[in-house]
Amino acid sequence: MTPAINIAKKNKIKFKVHEYEHDPSAEAYGKEAAEKLGVDPERVFKTLVAGSGKDLFVAVVPVMKMLDLKSLAKAVKVKKIAMADVKLVERTTGYVVGGVSPLGQKKLLPTVIDSSAEGFETIYVSGGKRGLDIELSPHDLAGLLRGSFAELAR
Numbered sequence: 001m002t003p004a005i006n007i008a009k010k011n012k013i014k015f016k017v018h019e020y021e022h023d024p025s026a027e028a029y030g031k032e033a034a035e036k037l038g039v040d041p042e043r044v045f046k047t048l049v050a051g052s053g054k055d056l057f058v059a060v061v062p063v064m065k066m067l068d069l070k071s072l073a074k075a076v077k078v079k080k081i082a083m084a085d086v087k088l089v090e091r092t093t094g095y096v097v098g099g100v101s102p103l104g105q106k107k108l109l110p111t112v113i114d115s116s117a118e119g120f121e122t123i124y125v126s127g128g129k130r131g132l133d134i135e136l137s138p139h140d141l142a143g144l145l146r147g148s149f150a151e152l153a154r
Contacts, residue, residue: 002128003094003104008136011144015136018124022131029098030063033124033133044124044133045117047100049089049109052078056092058111060102060125060141065114065153075112075150099129102145111147113138118149 008015020036022029034041041064048059048067057076061067073081086097094106102111102125117123117138125141127134142149 002101002132004101004126004128004134005104007104007144008134013136013140013144015134015140016122017127018133018135020131020133028063029126029130033126034063037124037133039124042116043120043122045114047102047126049084049093049100050081051084051088052076052081056084056088056109057081058102058105058109058145058147059152060111060113060117060147061153062114062116067152068154071150071152071154072112075148075152076110095126095128096130099126099132101126101128101134102141102147103134104128108145111142111145112150112152113142113145113147114152115149116153117141 026032030046034044044063045060046063122135124133124135
């Protein structure tokens with residue numbers, strides 16, 4: 001059980017856990033998840049952490065797209081933002097890169113989910129380790145994270 005799954009269970013939301021054999025040589029973890037789970041990649045989302053000064057923010061975007069940092073900055077109302085250092089991400093979230101879940105992080109960070117998620121009944125996000133995804137409603141995800149939706153991907 002990962003902290004992400006524990007949060008979903010504790011809050012009694014509807015979700016499904018999907019496991020697959022992670023290939024250590026895979027470079028694109030989200031793309032690998034979509035392929036191995038046989039899911040439309042548009043429904044599989046990656047969790048990215050960016051920072052502005054001492055503040056960190058979480059962006060949840062489709063795995064086949066790129067995070068537009070200017071859009072994230074606008075959504076969280078900061079002037080400049082950059083991707084956070086890998087070690088800082090792992091220390092702050094409690095997860096290893098490639099398995100960072102938006103749920104169950106050590107500290108609840110301000111989170112923005114790409115608005116494309118609202119077009120699906122359910123989406124897939126990391127379950128807290130490589131080879132583990134959680135399928136849930138994007139609105140349940142936003143509710144658990146006190147997150148918002150905005151156009152973030154390009």
